Amino acid sequence: MREMNQIRLGIGPAAFRIASAWRQPLEQLSGLYQDYPAPTDGIVDFTVRLEPEKPWRRYIRPSVHIGGDFWLPDAAPLPLAQGLLAAEMGMNLQMALGWRRHLLLHASSVEKDGKALIMTGLSGSGKSTLSAMLAERGWRFMGDEFALLDLDTGNILPFPRLISLKNQAIGAMRQVAAADRFGPEMKGTPKGDIRHLVPPKPAIERMDESASPALLLFPRFGHEPALRAMGQSEIFVRLTQASTNYVALGKAGFHALTRFVDRVPTKAMDYQSTDQAEELIESLWNQLP
Amino acid sequence: MIQKYRAAPTDDLIWHALDSMTLLFHRPSGITHMLADPAPAILEIMADATLSADEIASRLAAEFDIDSGGDTENIVHARLAELSGLGLVERIPV
Amino acid sequence: MMRDARSLLQALREPGSVEALGNDQWPELISIARAESLIGTLAHRLKDVTVPDRVRAILQDAAEAHDLARQQALWEADCARRALADYPGKIVLMKGTAYVAADLAAGVGRSIGDLDIMVAREDLSVVEAALLDAGWEWVKPDPYDDRYYRDYMHELPPLIHRERDRMIDVHHTTLPLTARPTPDARAILDSAIALDNGLRVMAPTDMVLHSIAHLFADGDLAGGLRNLWDINLLVRQFAETDEEFWTDLNVRAKTHGLIKETQRALRLAARLYDTPVYRFSAGHTQFSDYLYARRLLARDGYGRETRKWTRFAFYVRSHWLRMPPLMLARHLWTKWRKGGKSLE
Numbered sequence: 001m002r003e004m005n006q007i008r009l010g011i012g013p014a015a016f017r018i019a020s021a022w023r024q025p026l027e028q029l030s031g032l033y034q035d036y037p038a039p040t041d042g043i044v045d046f047t048v049r050l051e052p053e054k055p056w057r058r059y060i061r062p063s064v065h066i067g068g069d070f071w072l073p074d075a076a077p078l079p080l081a082q083g084l085l086a087a088e089m090g091m092n093l094q095m096a097l098g099w100r101r102h103l104l105l106h107a108s109s110v111e112k113d114g115k116a117l118i119m120t121g122l123s124g125s126g127k128s129t130l131s132a133m134l135a136e137r138g139w140r141f142m143g144d145e146f147a148l149l150d151l152d153t154g155n156i157l158p159f160p161r162l163i164s165l166k167n168q169a170i171g172a173m174r175q176v177a178a179a180d181r182f183g184p185e186m187k188g189t190p191k192g193d194i195r196h197l198v199p200p201k202p203a204i205e206r207m208d209e210s211a212s213p214a215l216l217l218f219p220r221f222g223h224e225p226a227l228r229a230m231g232q233s234e235i236f237v238r239l240t241q242a243s244t245n246y247v248a249l250g251k252a253g254f255h256a257l258t259r260f261v262d263r264v265p266t267k268a269m270d271y272q273s274t275d276q277a278e279e280l281i282e283s284l285w286n287q288l289p
Numbered sequence: 290m291i292q293k294y295r296a297a298p299t300d301d302l303i304w305h306a307l308d309s310m311t312l313l314f315h316r317p318s319g320i321t322h323m324l325a326d327p328a329p330a331i332l333e334i335m336a337d338a339t340l341s342a343d344e345i346a347s348r349l350a351a352e353f354d355i356d357s358g359g360d361t362e363n364i365v366h367a368r369l370a371e372l373s374g375l376g377l378v379e380r381i382p383v
Numbered sequence: 384m385m386r387d388a389r390s391l392l393q394a395l396r397e398p399g400s401v402e403a404l405g406n407d408q409w410p411e412l413i414s415i416a417r418a419e420s421l422i423g424t425l426a427h428r429l430k431d432v433t434v435p436d437r438v439r440a441i442l443q444d445a446a447e448a449h450d451l452a453r454q455q456a457l458w459e460a461d462c463a464r465r466a467l468a469d470y471p472g473k474i475v476l477m478k479g480t481a482y483v484a485a486d487l488a489a490g491v492g493r494s495i496g497d498l499d500i501m502v503a504r505e506d507l508s509v510v511e512a513a514l515l516d517a518g519w520e521w522v523k524p525d526p527y528d529d530r531y532y533r534d535y536m537h538e539l540p541p542l543i544h545r546e547r548d549r550m551i552d553v554h555h556t557t558l559p560l561t562a563r564p565t566p567d568a569r570a571i572l573d574s575a576i577a578l579d580n581g582l583r584v585m586a587p588t589d590m591v592l593h594s595i596a597h598l599f600a601d602g603d604l605a606g607g608l609r610n611l612w613d614i615n616l617l618v619r620q621f622a623e624t625d626e627e628f629w630t631d632l633n634v635r636a637k638t639h640g641l642i643k644e645t646q647r648a649l650r651l652a653a654r655l656y657d658t659p660v661y662r663f664s665a666g667h668t669q670f671s672d673y674l675y676a677r678r679l680l681a682r683d684g685y686g687r688e689t690r691k692w693t694r695f696a697f698y699v700r701s702h703w704l705r706m707p708p709l710m711l712a713r714h715l716w717t718k719w720r721k722g723g724k725s726l727e
Contacts, residue, residue, distance in 0.1 A: 003384065004685055015437065017410050019685045042406040043437040047414045049685055069417040069686060100444040232307040233323065240321070247319065250451050251303065254314040254321055258305045318458040319451060320547070374518065376462055 004049070008039050012148065012159040012207050013102070014095060015039035018087050020050040021058055025083030032084075032162055032183050032196060035204050046070070046098060048090035053077045066090045070097035082186045085194055088162065095146055095159070096244035102148035102157060103249060103256045106242045109147040109156055110139035115214035115288070116156040117281065118147050118264075120242045123191075126221035126271075129169040132197060133274045134281075136176045141203035142211070151249070151256045154263070155210040160203040162196040170195045172274075214288055216266040219277065223270035227280060230268055236261050293381040294342065294369055296335035304329070318376060327353075328368050332377065339381050342366050385411045385684035388419060388608060392655050392680075395421070395612065398428045409438050411684030418686040419608045420494040423449035427492035449492050456480045456495040459549050463500060464582055466517035470510060473583050475501040475575045477554065477593065481584040482613070485576075489616040494609070497541070497550035503572055504555035511539055511553065519544050519551060557593045557639075558600050566596060566639040587621040587628065588635040595648040596641060607679045608655075614648055615656040622659070629661040651675055 004019040007026050020026050049067035052058040062080035068090055075093075078086045095104060107120035108131035117139070119127040128144040135141035142158035150157060162183065165173055170185070170193060183196035218230070218238065239257055240246045246253045267284060271277040303314040311329040313322040324332075327349065334340075334348045346365040355361060372378035390412050394401045404412065416422040426442035426449070434442065460480050467474055475481075477499035482490030502510050519542040538554040556568035571593075575583040585593060594617060598610040622628045636645040646666035652658035653665065654676055681690040 006685075039437075041435060041437070042410075043435050044410045045437065045441055047410060047686055049687065051687070067687075069414055098444075100447060101440065231309055233310040236307060236312065237323070248448065248451065250319045250454075251314060251316065254303065254305075254312075258312065261307070317454060317461070318547075319455055376458075376465065379465065380468075382468075 004051070008042060008044055009033050009091075010037055010039040011091070011161050012143070012157055014046070014099065014159070015044040016091050016094065017044040017047045018050070018090070019047060020083070020087070021052055022050070022062065022064075022080060022083060024080065025050055025064070025087050028084045028183060029087055032198055035198070035201065036207075046091070046094035048087060048094060050083060050086055050090065066093065068094055070094050072097075076190070078189070082189050082194075084183060084196065085186055085189055088164065088196070091161065092145060099148075099245060100249060102150055103253050103260075104243055104245045105147045105149060105239065106145070106244065107147040108144040109142040109158070109211075110134045111142055111156075111158075111209075111211040112139050112285070114211055116142065116147075116211035117215045117217065117285070118156060118213055119217045119219050120147075120239070121218050121220065124221065125219050126277075127219055128164060128166070129172065130219060130274065130277055132163045132165065132169070132173055133176070134278070135163075135200050135203065137278065140206060141199045149213075149256055149260060150210060151252045153210070154213070154256065154259050156213050157210045158203070158207050160199045160207050163199055165195050165197055167192045173197055213260065213264045215281075215284055216260075216264045217281070217284075218266070218268045220268065220270045222272060225272065225276045225280060226270045227284070228268040228270075230266055232261055235266050291341045291343075293339050294335065294345070294373075294378050295339045295381050296332050296337070296372075297377050297379075299337055302332070313377075315377060320375075322375060322377070327364065328372060331365060331368050332372070335378070342369055345369070385415065387680040387689070388415050388682040389680060391415045391419065391421065391425070391608070391682075394425060395428055396657055398432045401429060402433055406435065408684075409435065413438070413441060414684065414686030415682050418682055418688075420606060421609055421612060423452075423492035423494055424609075424612060425492075446492065449494070452495050453483045453490070455549075456483055456498065459498045459547070459551070460484060460500075460582060461580070462517075462544070462547070463498060463514070463551060464580060466519075467510060467513050470502075470506070470513055472503050472506050472510075473572050473575055474581075475572065475583045475585060476578075477501055477557075477585070478597070481590065482617075484578055484582065485584045487617065488620050489613045493613070497552055499538075499552045499554060501554040501557070501568075501571070504568065507539060507553065507555055511542075514542055514551065514553070518546060522550065557596050566592070566641065570638055587617070587625070588631045589639075591617045591621065591632060592635060592639050592641050592645065595644050596639075598648055599644050604675070604678050611648070611652055611655060611679065615652045615658045618649070618652065618658055618660065622661075629664050633664055647672070647675070651679070655679065 002021065004021055005023055005026050006017055006019040007030055009016045009018065018026060018029060046069050050064050051067055053063050053065040057063050063077040064080055064083050064086040065077045066075050066086050066089055070093060105120060107118050108127040109116050109118045110131050119130055121127050131141060131144045141160055142156065143160050144163045145161065146159045148157040148159055177197060181198040186194045246257060269280055271280060297315060301316045305312040311324045313324055315322060330349060331345060334345060334352065342365050343362060346361045349365065350361050369378055373380060394412060416425045422445040426445040429442055456479060460476055476484050479493050479495035480498055482493060522541045522543045538552050541550050541552050543550045557566045571585055571589045574586040574589065576586055577583050584590065591614060594610060594613050598607055598614065636642045649660040649665040650668060650672050653660045654672065677690065681688055683689050
């Protein structure tokens, strides 16, 4: 069997080995992740494999099957041009199915003054774009996909992988972020057009630094700006749905999540623009104890 | 023959009150249940004892100062059936 | 780069040997162990060995994941027990759930998937009705698959619980009805051993023989290293505690028509895991043992299955074992026509 090419990446507390039958996705990854520290001892938590679906698919209409230590039986392959996306999806999959050292919340997070703002919601809520935008406006970016809730301290740990921008968000971020921070444009992926963005330097330099959760928002894009109070029961249920490993963590997950719901002020937020969202967030942030 | 019931051992249950509901983490299954009143009260009253539905209903009525009779028995029967389905209450063969 | 799963066997046999592993080799060993569903077992075996910090965290995760899986498996068995409370027949737990319920060494760290239970064949419809009544539902709506199961397999089509999302497989024997060895299901039920909660597990020799039948009859020896590890631990534990074990195993293997399979499994266990086996029970070494061992070890340091041709040969072979040729042709044809997956 053919050797694969491989690289290692450290993102927050997790370390990955990405093995690929093709060089291209790894070269793109190495470029975009060049400022991230490599796992110090070379030992990784997870292996992701990018391999041809069938042997001849290495050359003919190459299609990338996402495999690795943890995998889903029905993950559809992607064209080689979307190999970078495949690698990112592969890493997400390892975290979602295999990570047990924190409670994983499918959420974006940013930090200011040692306190974390966590945003969660369905895709299309704008949580990823908001975190990317706030990161250009004085907040430290912690992650756009997973917020890691520490089971002992209750703090949020960063998982600042590349920011995955979709559709209109790509154009919006081009206005504010330098061109050399963008990855290749991938059109017509299963999630629409996608372009990856390297997080600002402080996000990478401080990726081991946790923050105390201070505000949880459920943003909803495209509605008149408004803030709405939410009941604890609704918050709890929606967070269990937003967590990939709540059930897998058993009692530890229960304690971590109930503590989170007890302590963290929470609002549903409707907005139509980043400026509106920023205004609403600042108003809430200034009232925090 | 009167059907008796026993709740899951109290040591297996971790409770957490939210604003409108009560969370119950059941250790053996690893399942989190979200219970509305009066299910938590029923489990609390049953504690580790083996009781019939009528006994539970009268204790519940005493606890909450409700007239016994009325619909209390019906409610207790319905909740016991649900809790049995979840494995939180077991029917004890008499 | 590790080219086969030998390093995993070495680590399981001699835990201390991993202290010589380099940092580049650890991720490979972990990928192999995960792919072979032996990471929980490895975690348990290495618990007193010095390993790098990140490896310790990974093993700790695996051990905790196993603890939860074990607890959930026991709970799922208890759910079935309650659903079948009015069923007077014997309910025999199988495979992983049985090992943990009976507190056997083979249960420690073992991955456990669906709940497998065995009941008397004539009671299948009663048991099925009781489970459907208690919230289980059919997984496969496909009538071909359904008929295939009912006509030829050794189990009901799988059921899944609509709230807990967990599967149960109800067997009435240990091998498909079309397979050439025909285990004596009645004898298995007759000698099953009751646990405190009224559920049962197979008697030691039946448990070993079921594990052996499972190793050869299921799939293309996929997951074989895990199955063989089960056999290794069961045999060690039973032989240590009962001096009649080897004699009983022989007698029982005859009853179930599994003499050849038993010999082969014991030779493979001795070869790969150093299992101390009674030579008379294991028979003579054969050249094909080498092919079986190659197949079982076909896993590289990226966690990929290797040696596709060896695997292909075993796939056809395993279907051959389970189904008479004509039926095999019909089965494959139906799969192809439906646009299902091809062999590889």
